[in-house]
Amino acid sequence: MGFVRFLKGCARLVTQGGKAYWAWIAALSVAIGIGTAGYARQFSVGLIATNMRDQITWAFYIGNFTFLVGVAAAAVLLVIPAYVYHWKPIKEVVVLGELLAISAITMCLLFVLVDMGRPDRFLHIVPGLGSPNWPRSLLSWDALVLNVYLAVNLVVAVHVLYSLFMRREYSRKIFVPLVLFSIPLAVGIHTVTAFLYNGMAARPYWNASILAPRFIASAFCSGPAVLLILFQVLRKATGLDIKDEAIWKVAELMAYAMFFNLFLLGAELFKEYYSHTEHLLYTRYYWQGIGGHRALVPFAWASLACSLVAFLLFLIPRTRTNWVTLNLGCILIWAGVYIEKGMGLVVPGMTPDTLGEIYEYTPTSTEWMVATGVFGVGFLVFTVLVKIAVPIMSGAFHVEARPAEGAAAQTLTR
Amino acid sequence: MTPPNGRLTVLNGEEEAGTGHSRRAFLQMALGGAAVAALGACGAEDLLRRHLHELSPEDVQALLARLEKKYSARYGKKVTVAATPALPGVEFAYGLDLSRCIGCRRCVYACVRENNPSRRNPQIQWIRVLEMDKEHGVDLQHANPYYEADLVPRPGHFYMPVQCQQCRNPPCVKVCPVKATWKEPDGIVVIDSEWCIGCRCCMAACPYGARKFNWAEPDLPAAEMNPVTHYLGNRPRPRGVVEKCTFCIQRSRVGRYPACVEICPVGARKFGNLLDPQSEIRRVMETKRVFVFKEDLATEPHFYYFYAT
Numbered sequence: 001m002g003f004v005r006f007l008k009g010c011a012r013l014v015t016q017g018g019k020a021y022w023a024w025i026a027a028l029s030v031a032i033g034i035g036t037a038g039y040a041r042q043f044s045v046g047l048i049a050t051n052m053r054d055q056i057t058w059a060f061y062i063g064n065f066t067f068l069v070g071v072a073a074a075a076v077l078l079v080i081p082a083y084v085y086h087w088k089p090i091k092e093v094v095v096l097g098e099l100l101a102i103s104a105i106t107m108c109l110l111f112v113l114v115d116m117g118r119p120d121r122f123l124h125i126v127p128g129l130g131s132p133n134w135p136r137s138l139l140s141w142d143a144l145v146l147n148v149y150l151a152v153n154l155v156v157a158v159h160v161l162y163s164l165f166m167r168r169e170y171s172r173k174i175f176v177p178l179v180l181f182s183i184p185l186a187v188g189i190h191t192v193t194a195f196l197y198n199g200m201a202a203r204p205y206w207n208a209s210i211l212a213p214r215f216i217a218s219a220f221c222s223g224p225a226v227l228l229i230l231f232q233v234l235r236k237a238t239g240l241d242i243k244d245e246a247i248w249k250v251a252e253l254m255a256y257a258m259f260f261n262l263f264l265l266g267a268e269l270f271k272e273y274y275s276h277t278e279h280l281l282y283t284r285y286y287w288q289g290i291g292g293h294r295a296l297v298p299f300a301w302a303s304l305a306c307s308l309v310a311f312l313l314f315l316i317p318r319t320r321t322n323w324v325t326l327n328l329g330c331i332l333i334w335a336g337v338y339i340e341k342g343m344g345l346v347v348p349g350m351t352p353d354t355l356g357e358i359y360e361y362t363p364t365s366t367e368w369m370v371a372t373g374v375f376g377v378g379f380l381v382f383t384v385l386v387k388i389a390v391p392i393m394s395g396a397f398h399v400e401a402r403p404a405e406g407a408a409a410q411t412l413t414r
Numbered sequence: 415m416t417p418p419n420g421r422l423t424v425l426n427g428e429e430e431a432g433t434g435h436s437r438r439a440f441l442q443m444a445l446g447g448a449a450v451a452a453l454g455a456c457g458a459e460d461l462l463r464r465h466l467h468e469l470s471p472e473d474v475q476a477l478l479a480r481l482e483k484k485y486s487a488r489y490g491k492k493v494t495v496a497a498t499p500a501l502p503g504v505e506f507a508y509g510l511d512l513s514r515c516i517g518c519r520r521c522v523y524a525c526v527r528e529n530n531p532s533r534r535n536p537q538i539q540w541i542r543v544l545e546m547d548k549e550h551g552v553d554l555q556h557a558n559p560y561y562e563a564d565l566v567p568r569p570g571h572f573y574m575p576v577q578c579q580q581c582r583n584p585p586c587v588k589v590c591p592v593k594a595t596w597k598e599p600d601g602i603v604v605i606d607s608e609w610c611i612g613c614r615c616c617m618a619a620c621p622y623g624a625r626k627f628n629w630a631e632p633d634l635p636a637a638e639m640n641p642v643t644h645y646l647g648n649r650p651r652p653r654g655v656v657e658k659c660t661f662c663i664q665r666s667r668v669g670r671y672p673a674c675v676e677i678c679p680v681g682a683r684k685f686g687n688l689l690d691p692q693s694e695i696r697r698v699m700e701t702k703r704v705f706v707f708k709e710d711l712a713t714e715p716h717f718y719y720f721y722a723t
Binding site: 045046047048052053054055057058112115116117118119121122124125130131132133136137138139140143196199200201202203278281349350352353354355356357 | 465
């Protein structure tokens with residue numbers, strides 16, 4: 001009975017909101033519409049609607065997937081500082097991190113699905129129904145850990161929110177072990193995704209043992225960057241109790257993570273350029289271009305510039321505690337890591353191809369449309385989840401609250 | 415020779431030995447009924463089908479019959495889909511004499527005629543002939559697959575055809591998330607295009623660019639369709655799956671040369687059973703000095719290059 005009321009209440013929360021909320025929902029609907037149109041086209045003609053070819057078999061979709069795995073992982077890793085520094089709103093931080101993880105994983109799974117040549121055969125990877133190639137195939141592991149991670153985050157978030165809604169204490173027996181379990185799992189999803197590339201001896205650009213550590217380091221930058229901005233928005237909109245010091249602390253931790261990320265990048269560049277073997281070719285394609293093939297070069301340097309500036313902004317206490325420079329840093333980190341862990345990872349790994357051919361890849365309009373749609377779905381999922389979660393956490397939406405009260409509590413715009 | 419429609423081999427090399435047979439039997443029992451019931455109805459059978467290695471011989475025969483019917487109707491001629499298994503005591507190997515190859519690409523087109531790939535958009539060819547500079551030797555940075563010449567060989571160049579190397583240690587098989595590709599007992603690496611999900615991991619893993627993807631609905635004109643096919647080889651592929659060279663499994667398993675060997679005008683291509691001391695390939699191995707492509711990756715190909723002169 002309680003659960004039905006909960007669901008009804010949720011539906012009411014989601015369907016009520018101010019102008020800004022509906023404008024945001026409309027924008028997301030447009031994005032999803034664009035994505036649907038793009039995918040309809042791809043579905044009717046096949047993956048030839050993309051610019052992927054036999055020379056570059058993974059590109060924009062898988063690049064986005066890789067970046068978002070990092071976001072999903074890091075959102076939960078934020079739980080660690082929350083515990084270490086005994087933040088007061090720990091529950092809120094954990095739940096918001098988990099909601100972000102759920103949305104990011106949704107996008108990850110969608111990006112994999114749109115990249116598949118035969119999405120109708122996805123059951124072949126399901127244990128019992130299909131024939132997952134365990135333990136040898138890293139992709140079958142990735143499918144497993146991503147889905148487990150999604151399930152764990154869903155269980156924790158729903159349990160906490162439902163308990164708060166029912167005005168009873170959430171069960172620490174469920175909450176604590178699952179949250180603790182989700183931490184190694186977060187590291188796990190990112191490591192397994194890194195290993196997916198790392199294990200391919202045919203692609204020297206990926207076949208470097210520094211890859212997994214670099215994934216984790218960059219994820220520790222991009223994930224919290226989203227949450228820092230989100231914390232500020234929610235604090236303003238709902239009065240959620242998140243202290244300035246907590247935000248600055250996360251920013252400081254991000255500076256260290258970015259330093260480590262840049263250090264690992266330097267180590268990689270040194271090894272490639274100093275040893276100067278035939279494997280240098282891929283790194284050269286990314287940073288300098290090969291002959292007239294320079295599609296990624298401006299992005300490579302832009303990414304480095306973003307990361308360096310963000311590192312300095314987060315390192316210097318004065319810019320770290322200034323809201324303008326802090327948020328600028330967050331955006332720069334996003335841009336930097338998005339390039340580095342997206343196209344900057346996938347495309348140079350396959351350019352030149354294994355027989356030395358250079359095929360310069362740039363996404364088609366269909367790929368942009370589909371990606372827009374996937375991000376639209378992810379943001380919509382996140383918006384809906386936050387819209388429900390915040391009034392619950394602030395105490396405005398609970399089992400005894402009457403509909404009118406619930407509606408009155410809707411100050412949140414998005 | 416075994417009749418072409420013999421039972422499909424389900425043995426899968428040593429790495430498959432551990433997969434629980436009881437689980438397979440159980441699943442077959444649980445789902446077999448549903449699968450058989452659905453086998454007649456079109457569409458649903460694809461969704462409920464089991465992995466090839468979990469099908470009974472009768473199910474395999476039913477599957478082959480269904481495909482034969484489908485292809486015969488589509489191409490307007492009698493199409494056969496064989497499932498000739500690997501012969502005991504056979505391990506195929508291939509030799510390519512780089513000093514003889516003149517880069518005429520007759521092998522490329524013989525392969526296309528034999529193996530039913532998409533003709534254009536996408537144009538799929540399983541053999542890629544690389545034109546190399548003599549001054550650089552085998553150096554992929556100076557390889558040109560798109561050379562156009564009125565007369566070959568062109569001065570200053572030599573030619574290196576590349577196709578699936580049928581590795582003993584195939585990186586593509588390892589990465590496949592759904593076991594849609596595997597190594598047969600006679601050394602041929604095969605793909606079940608009815609099972610492939612089109613994730614293209616194997617293409618990322620292959621060091622030889624041997625695997626090709628059906629980016630669109632394959633374009634195979636009925637007049638050019640070769641009706642003598644093998645389930646694991648040259649039968650028509652659907653859109654969205656990976657394909658590659660199988661040493662012409664439909665020919666080699668019934669004692670014929672692969673199409674590329676047969677067509678080569680200069681005898682640069684040698685093929686045979688590595689376990690037969692009298693075979694052509696054994697003679698190459700014993701009298702010439704052979705090497706494998708990208709030996710540092712330890713893929714241990716069944717495909718050997720050599721310079722005979």
